[in-house]
Amino acid sequence: MYSDKLPLNEKKIARCRKIAADIGQEVANLIHRNSTVGTERGILRLLGFNGALTHQGLQYPVANLMLDQLREHERLQEGALFWVANALLAENVSIPQLEEQIATRKLNLGEIKTQDKTKVVKLAKTLAQDSFKRLKSYRELRRKLLKKQGDPLGEKRPLKYVIVATGNIFEDVTQAKSAVMDGADIIAVIRSTAQSLLDYVPHGTTTEGFGGTYATQGNFRVMREALDEIGEKEGRYIRLTNYCSGLCMSEIAALASLEGLDCLLNDAMYGILFRDINPRRTLIDQHFSRLICSVSDIWIMTGEDNYMKTTDAVKAGDQVLASQFINEVSALNAGMRREQMSIGHAMEMDPAYEKVILMEIARAQMTRQIFPKAPLKYMCATKYKTGDIFTAHALDTVFNLIGSMTNQGVILLGMPTEAVHTPWMQDRSLAIRDANYILNGSLGLSQEFGFNSNGFVSKFAQKVLDDCLKLLEKINREGFFKAIEKRVFADVSRTIDGGKGADGVFEIDRTVYLNPFFELMGSKI
Numbered sequence: 001m002y003s004d005k006l007p008l009n010e011k012k013i014a015r016c017r018k019i020a021a022d023i024g025q026e027v028a029n030l031i032h033r034n035s036t037v038g039t040e041r042g043i044l045r046l047l048g049f050n051g052a053l054t055h056q057g058l059q060y061p062v063a064n065l066m067l068d069q070l071r072e073h074e075r076l077q078e079g080a081l082f083w084v085a086n087a088l089l090a091e092n093v094s095i096p097q098l099e100e101q102i103a104t105r106k107l108n109l110g111e112i113k114t115q116d117k118t119k120v121v122k123l124a125k126t127l128a129q130d131s132f133k134r135l136k137s138y139r140e141l142r143r144k145l146l147k148k149q150g151d152p153l154g155e156k157r158p159l160k161y162v163i164v165a166t167g168n169i170f171e172d173v174t175q176a177k178s179a180v181m182d183g184a185d186i187i188a189v190i191r192s193t194a195q196s197l198l199d200y201v202p203h204g205t206t207t208e209g210f211g212g213t214y215a216t217q218g219n220f221r222v223m224r225e226a227l228d229e230i231g232e233k234e235g236r237y238i239r240l241t242n243y244c245s246g247l248c249m250s251e252i253a254a255l256a257s258l259e260g261l262d263c264l265l266n267d268a269m270y271g272i273l274f275r276d277i278n279p280r281r282t283l284i285d286q287h288f289s290r291l292i293c294s295v296s297d298i299w300i301m302t303g304e305d306n307y308m309k310t311t312d313a314v315k316a317g318d319q320v321l322a323s324q325f326i327n328e329v330s331a332l333n334a335g336m337r338r339e340q341m342s343i344g345h346a347m348e349m350d351p352a353y354e355k356v357i358l359m360e361i362a363r364a365q366m367t368r369q370i371f372p373k374a375p376l377k378y379m380c381a382t383k384y385k386t387g388d389i390f391t392a393h394a395l396d397t398v399f400n401l402i403g404s405m406t407n408q409g410v411i412l413l414g415m416p417t418e419a420v421h422t423p424w425m426q427d428r429s430l431a432i433r434d435a436n437y438i439l440n441g442s443l444g445l446s447q448e449f450g451f452n453s454n455g456f457v458s459k460f461a462q463k464v465l466d467d468c469l470k471l472l473e474k475i476n477r478e479g480f481f482k483a484i485e486k487r488v489f490a491d492v493s494r495t496i497d498g499g500k501g502a503d504g505v506f507e508i509d510r511t512v513y514l515n516p517f518f519e520l521m522g523s524k525i
Contacts (some may be wrong), residue, residue, distance in 0.1 A: 002450030006461045019472040024329035026480045028525035037504040038285045040080040042250025046131040048095045052203035053103040059203035073110025082514040085124035089115045128516040139297045149237040152185045157439050158403050158411040165190035167209035169219040173226040178425045180230045182432040188241035191215045196246025220259035245271045247501045253289035257296035270303035273492045278499035290334035291521040302327045305346030305379035307490040313348040318467035335522030338373040346379035347399045364406040366461040375409025389416040400438035405445040
């Protein structure tokens with residue numbers, strides 16, 4: 001029997017979602033009891049504390065200085081918002097004036113005498129409401145521009161996602177404009193190597209990144225303005241992507257929302273597994289960053305494609321799917337719509353495997369059916385590219401075809417020179433031209449063929465689902481954090497107390513801690 005859908009067991013899919021929700025509750029309990037310096041700095045950014053001071057020749061963010069002052073005087077229990085409101089009342093100043101006085105060391109947030117708490121709380125809630133309204137107004141401007149320029153998402157084919165990674169934001173702009181003229185729909189500015197380990201956000205525009213360009217508010221603004229300009233000329237809206245993982249998830253989400261970004265690579269598991277960031281720290285930060293994304297209509301992009309780089313991708317399908325279910329739950333808990341969840345997966349199986357293309361089709365189609373509303377992000381092959389540009393181009397062509405026939409939302413285009421060097425403009429042009437041919441030529445392909453319910457593709461997909469259900473049951477039985485320690489994802493072990501940034505987590509007193517953004521932004525936990 002043939003059908004345009006794989007014969008997946010819907011009861012098992014529902015069971016996977018139920019277990020993932022139980023696992024999500026373990027994380028929710030953690031978030032209820034704690035906050036982090038990153039989350040508190042994210043709040044300060046939303047309030048407008050986005051300046052910097054010069055310290056030893058470097059630009060040091062005022063938000064970091066404010067948190068340093070509060071930590072030094074053991075005032076974090078109430079939350080940063082409380083003490084900002086307290087300072088505004090005590091000094092009778094505006095936020096820009098308060099920022100200037102803190103930056104020039106005329107005021108120390110930790111030393112200002114406590115004012116009437118009723119008045120402080122009232123002002124704090126007003127500040128949060130004003131910030132919330134600003135976020136919504138910024139996104140409304142984006143929606144109007146998207147409608148005016150035209151959204152390529154409405155063409156019912158995958159959006160073409162390409163990267164720029166020169167280290168210099170102004171050179172990135174040149175490369176991005178070239179890519180857009182060739183047909184790119186999404187520009188991703190690759191972040192400078194290891195920025196995720198910095199416990200602050202660099203300030204201003206930068207020209208000397210390593211393996212990518214620093215994610216800063218200034219750089220966001222430069223690229224956004226450039227894409228709006230080229231989008232107007234090309235007659236279609238161009239989406240902008242950057243990275244929102246690591247030790248500054250909440251801050252980067254806030255800055256991205258202020259500067260009109262459309263997508264953020266936002267996944268705590270990536271930071272835990274591949275950057276050794278403390279699990280408590282990054283999962284708490286992830287929730288607040290996703291609240292900001294939810295309100296700002298920003299797509300999150302998850303990092304399950306990375307799991308296949310440290311394991312055998314043929315055997316890792318259960319890990320990828322289990323993580324996708326967990327990521328979906330955490331996004332729902334942050335009030336996100338499924339249409340904002342650009343859930344990640346990849347074509348990373350060893351090309352030498354027999355029937356490998358059938359297996360890739362099975363996994364891609366399975367993911368499409370399980371997450372039908374998500375603008376899925378499908379990652380090109382990278383692991384088995386060796387510098388042979390001809391084989392690389394062949395792999396990318398097959399990848400584009402699978403992405404088209406399984407109706408992926410976003411396809412991250414591969415480059416023929418993958419594993420050789422950072423792509424030149426002509427390499428990217430080759431990749432986009434290949435994708436243009438395949439996506440245009442195969443439009444509607446999924447409606448022309450069906451899947452054999454007793455065939456290899458159907459059986460392989462169902463096995464991945466079966467294995468995923470067993471894995472989720474194991475994770476739920478052992479506990480999420482203990483399962484991570486036991487290498488259930490990507491064959492990497494991390495402990496709940498280990499990793500970078502652990503000292504930035506602090507327990508809160510719910511009777512005094514103040515963060516109205518959770519309620520304003522629609523947190524479900």
